[in-house]
Amino acid sequence: MAMKPDPLNSGQPQVVRYRRVKPQAPPHRYRRIAENLPPKRSKIGDRGRLKAPDGFVLKFVIMDEILRPQDSNKQKYFCLQRLRFDHGSEEYRLGYYIIGKKGARKDKWVWGQFCPLLPQEDLEWLVSEARRRKWLGLC
Numbered sequence: 147m148a149m150k151p152d153p154l155n156s157g158q159p160q161v162v163r164y165r166r167v168k169p170q171a172p173p174h175r176y177r178r179i180a181e182n183l184p185p186k187r188s189k190i191g192d193r194g195r196l197k198a199p200d201g202f203v204l205k206f207v208i209m210d211e212i213l214r215p216q217d218s219n220k221q222k223y224f225c226l227q228r229l230r231f232d233h234g235s236e237e238y239r240l241g242y243y244i245i246g247k248k249g250a251r252k253d254k255w256v257w258g259q260f261c262p263l264l265p266q267e268d269l270e271w272l273v274s275e276a277r278r279r280k281w282l283g284l285c
Contacts, residue, residue, distance in 0.1 A: 183245065184253065184254060184255065186213060188211065188213075189208050190208055190209070190210060190211055191208065192207070193206070193207055193208075194208065194229075204233075205231065205232045206230060207229070208227050208228070208229060209230050209236070210227070210279065211226065211228070212275045214268055214271055214275075216242075216264065218265070221244055222242055222243070222244050223242060223244075224240075224262060224268050224269075224272060225240070225241050225243060226238065226273075226275075226276060227240075228281055241262060242262045242264075243255045243258060244256055
């Protein structure tokens with residue numbers, strides 16, 4: 147805060163407040179990387195595992211998957227996967243891949259660790275593609 151004389155208020159000091167301005171992100175910050183993205187390979191047939199908080203482990207195989215790049219961010223692929231667990235049940239997993247930013251995963255496709263937020267058009271496309279493939283339960 148700075149003090150300066152106020153000409154309209156008979157010389158009484160006026161309080162001037164300065165706002166800190168946050169730097170703006172460049173408008174097309176993804177454009178540079180979007181041109182040089184590594185190819186996104188299919189994960190069909192890959193094995194995975196889920197570990198519950200109590201330590202119980204579920205193993206699965208990716209039977210099929212549907213991939214779609216996000217319209218507004220080419221560094222993100224939405225993914226709907228059909229999984230078959232070792233005990234025989236079949237389930238679906240919605241997730242996303244992004245380009246890694248740090249360490250050994252930098253500039254590589256990495257499974258997103260948070261709940262996916264996706265535009266309505268992308269979700270509608272994923273569901274319609276699952277219906278077209280006649281995935282059981284989504285027909």
